[in-house]
Amino acid sequence: MKKLLAMGLLSVLLLVSGCPDTTSHSQGVYMLLDSSGTYKKEIKRAQAIINYLLGTLQPGDSFAVARIDSASFSEKDIIAKMTFDRRPSMTNQQKRLFKQKVDEFVAKVRGSAYTDITGGVLQAVEYLNETGAGRKHILIFSDLKEDLVKGQVRDFPIQVSECKVVALNVTKLRTDNIDPREYYKRVDQWKERVEAGGGHWRVVNDLERLESILAD
Amino acid sequence: MSLPEILIIWPGSPVLSLIIEFVIAILLLYLARGPAHKAIYSLSAIIHSGLRLMARSVLLGEKRVVERNKEVLLATGAKAAERLIEREFYRVDAVVKRDMSGYPALQHKLGDQIARIDEDYRESTEVPVPSPDWVKAVDTLAKLPSKGDSWIANILGEIHKTAQAQYKNTMEEYRKAVSVRHSLLEKMMPYWRKLSQTLDQVDKTIIGLHERSKVIDNRMAEYEDIRNQSDKAVRMMTSSAMTQFFISALVLLIAIGGAVINFNLIALPMSEMVGGGSYIGNFKTSNIAALVIILVEVAMGLYLMESLRITHLFPVIGHMDDKMRTRMIWVTFAILLVLAGVESALAFMRDRIAADMQALRHTLATMETAQPVGSWIPTVGQMVMGFILPFALTFVAIPLESFVQSSRTVFGSAVASLLRLIAFALRLLGNVVRYMGEFLVNLYDLLIFPPLWLENLLRNKEQHAEVSDIIVKEEVS
Numbered sequence: 096m097k098k099l100l101a102m103g104l105l106s107v108l109l110l111v112s113g114c115p116d117t118t119s120h121s122q123g124v125y126m127l128l129d130s131s132g133t134y135k136k137e138i139k140r141a142q143a144i145i146n147y148l149l150g151t152l153q154p155g156d157s158f159a160v161a162r163i164d165s166a167s168f169s170e171k172d173i174i175a176k177m178t179f180d181r182r183p184s185m186t187n188q189q190k191r192l193f194k195q196k197v198d199e200f201v202a203k204v205r206g207s208a209y210t211d212i213t214g215g216v217l218q219a220v221e222y223l224n225e226t227g228a229g230r231k232h233i234l235i236f237s238d239l240k241e242d243l244v245k246g247q248v249r250d251f252p253i254q255v256s257e258c259k260v261v262a263l264n265v266t267k268l269r270t271d272n273i274d275p276r277e278y279y280k281r282v283d284q285w286k287e288r289v290e291a292g293g294g295h296w297r298v299v300n301d302l303e304r305l306e307s308i309l310a311d
Numbered sequence: 312m313s314l315p316e317i318l319i320i321w322p323g324s325p326v327l328s329l330i331i332e333f334v335i336a337i338l339l340l341y342l343a344r345g346p347a348h349k350a351i352y353s354l355s356a357i358i359h360s361g362l363r364l365m366a367r368s369v370l371l372g373e374k375r376v377v378e379r380n381k382e383v384l385l386a387t388g389a390k391a392a393e394r395l396i397e398r399e400f401y402r403v404d405a406v407v408k409r410d411m412s413g414y415p416a417l418q419h420k421l422g423d424q425i426a427r428i429d430e431d432y433r434e435s436t437e438v439p440v441p442s443p444d445w446v447k448a449v450d451t452l453a454k455l456p457s458k459g460d461s462w463i464a465n466i467l468g469e470i471h472k473t474a475q476a477q478y479k480n481t482m483e484e485y486r487k488a489v490s491v492r493h494s495l496l497e498k499m500m501p502y503w504r505k506l507s508q509t510l511d512q513v514d515k516t517i518i519g520l521h522e523r524s525k526v527i528d529n530r531m532a533e534y535e536d537i538r539n540q541s542d543k544a545v546r547m548m549t550s551s552a553m554t555q556f557f558i559s560a561l562v563l564l565i566a567i568g569g570a571v572i573n574f575n576l577i578a579l580p581m582s583e584m585v586g587g588g589s590y591i592g593n594f595k596t597s598n599i600a601a602l603v604i605i606l607v608e609v610a611m612g613l614y615l616m617e618s619l620r621i622t623h624l625f626p627v628i629g630h631m632d633d634k635m636r637t638r639m640i641w642v643t644f645a646i647l648l649v650l651a652g653v654e655s656a657l658a659f660m661r662d663r664i665a666a667d668m669q670a671l672r673h674t675l676a677t678m679e680t681a682q683p684v685g686s687w688i689p690t691v692g693q694m695v696m697g698f699i700l701p702f703a704l705t706f707v708a709i710p711l712e713s714f715v716q717s718s719r720t721v722f723g724s725a726v727a728s729l730l731r732l733i734a735f736a737l738r739l740l741g742n743v744v745r746y747m748g749e750f751l752v753n754l755y756d757l758l759i760f761p762p763l764w765l766e767n768l769l770r771n772k773e774q775h776a777e778v779s780d781i782i783v784k785e786e787v788s
Contacts, residue, residue, distance in 0.1 A: 118590070120588070120590045120593075121588055130647015145676040147675075148674065149669070149675050150672055150675045151674075152583065153587060153588060154586070154587030154588045155586070155587060155589070156588070162722075169413065181582075181586030181588050181589065182582070182583050182585055182586065182587065183579070183582055183583055183587050183664055183667075183668070184583060184664060184667060185670060186587070187667050187671045189673065190671060190675075194675065214782065
């Protein structure tokens with residue numbers, strides 16, 4: 096009887112330890128900040144969004160903030176990146192450090208001459224795949240107007256499968272006011288690219304409702 | 312709306328085609344009237360019989376459930392009555408042991424007191440020594456007349472003096488003896504009082520036992536009612552079970568509220584121990600760990616209550632020998648104490664983490680860092696709650712036992728009611744089908760009323776002709 100009981104307990108233990116939950120419940124968020132000359136003044140708003148995200152993300156989640164400049168497909172453009180610890184107390188410390196890095200960047204940000212959004216998105220996909228997060232979000236804080244250096248090749252399909260791409264604060268340019276179709280065309284082009292790459296596209300312009308950014 | 316090609320008999324005139332088809336259909340229905348009626352009647356009869364049979368089966372099932380409920384109720388009631396009687400006997404036993412075990416000493420004490428009183432009484436009743444017999448002779452002589460003889464008068468005077476002196480002595484002795492008797496009687500008073508007090512004490516004990524015996528008599532009467540399976544006993548126990556069910560459910564709800572508070576108190580700090588981002592299924596490991604701790608506390612509480620023989624959910628524990636049971640009490644209590652300590656520590660940790668998170672949120676909101684209240688009251692309050700709640704949850708065992716026991720009766724009654732309702736619905740449906748069959752037959756006849764009307768008309772004429780023939784024949788004859 097005792098042997099049977101011991102075996103039963105052992106099998107339960109093996110079952111629990113041997114069959115772990117393989118589904119990842121963590122989130123990965125990669126935020127791209129447009130630092131081009133026309134968009135630099137919006138950076139304070141981006142800072143508020145980052146602070147909101149830092150308050151929302153949970154232990155075990157990954158978060159990275161990178162700038163969009165002339166050549167964004169590079170680790171050098173990552174301002175801060177962190178996978179938060181499983182313990183809440185450590186996570187809080189990491190979040191403080193993250194905020195400090197972002198604050199430093201905002202204080203001395205310089206406008207870039209060109210805007211390579213595609214490169215930034217590719218870098219984001221690479222980072223998010225490495226984190227192994229269950230839910231992946233790419234946040235693009237930009238007017239979505241891509242301005243590439245001569246010779247850069249970016250007109251190819253991008254693979255953003257299982258990623259939710261959210262365009263934040265897509266401001267209307269002066270030319271958009273002359274012909275609003277320009278704005279819609281720009282947004283639709285990005286939507287097509289993202290959806291063709293297996294991702295989900297959403298635009299959030301109302302920054303009063305930040306909770307909708309990571310909503311499923 | 313156009314008529315399908317196949318239905319057009321008269322080309323170019325769909326209305327005429329329809330009329331012809333209608334007439335043909337009525338004729339066909341008229342011809343098939345007899346078998347059609349039989350088919351409708353037999354179909355409705357089949358369904359009606361089937362539904363009635365089902366209703367009967369359900370009613371039989373309901374009867375079985377009612378019988379089972381009665382058995383369960385009586386068994387539970389008998390067990391409860393036995394426990395009550397047993398408890399009353401234990402009380403009587405305790406009274407007898409407490410008061411009657413000292414009875415030999417009390418009897419000895421009473422005998423002693425009575426002996427002393429008796430002795431004193433004997434001493435107090437001893438009469439003084441009577442005056443000698445010659446006193447009467449001398450007294451008679453002293454009272455003789457002297458007749459003027461001075462010598463005789465002197466002798467008689469001396470005798471009188473002597474008699475008087477003797478009388479005085481005797482009286483003094485008598486007074487002394489009375490005084491001694493009074494003092495003896497006075498000494499008897501405390502013994503009398505003690506005796507009275509002892510007897511009062513015995514009286515109280517006897518009255519207490521008498522009252523207990525009355526309670527036992529009542530309980531025995533109830534027990535006999537249950538054993539005789541009387542309707543009165545069943546009604547009383549059903550009502551009692553319903554009351555118990557609702558009261559215990561209410562208390563369990565309160566306990567669940569306590570458990571939820573307890574859960575919230577320890578779930579956050581558990582994430583510090585097992586990790587905030589790990590999951591088991593769709594649930595956070597920290598939440599499951601907190602829940603497990605609470606469930607373990609409830610389980611320990613159940614075992615403690617069982618070991619203390621307050622509840623009787625696990626007969627194995629109840630039947631353990633006293634030594635093992637006492638060990639179990641101490642083990643479960645020790646585990647509960649440790650868990651209470653752990654919870655208290657977790658509550659403290661929760662307070663710290665919550666304060667840190669609040670500070671971070673303030674920083675992120677770029678607000679001025681709020682000054683912490685600095686009061687230790689919430690921290691201590693949470694710690695005390697964390698320590699007390701595991702012990703409070705221990706008492707869940709009592710309403711849980713009542714709930715489990717009463718729910719058998721309540722759910723049994725509910726199932727019986729449901730079965731009765733189903734049986735009623737089946738019978739109703741059966742009758743509806745039966746009358747529906749009759750309705751369909753009448754509807755069938757209504758559809759073919761023209762040929763029926765003609766048939767009736769012809770039949771009436773035939774009957775009229777037959778009657779006329781009979782009358783003519785009778786008149787001729």
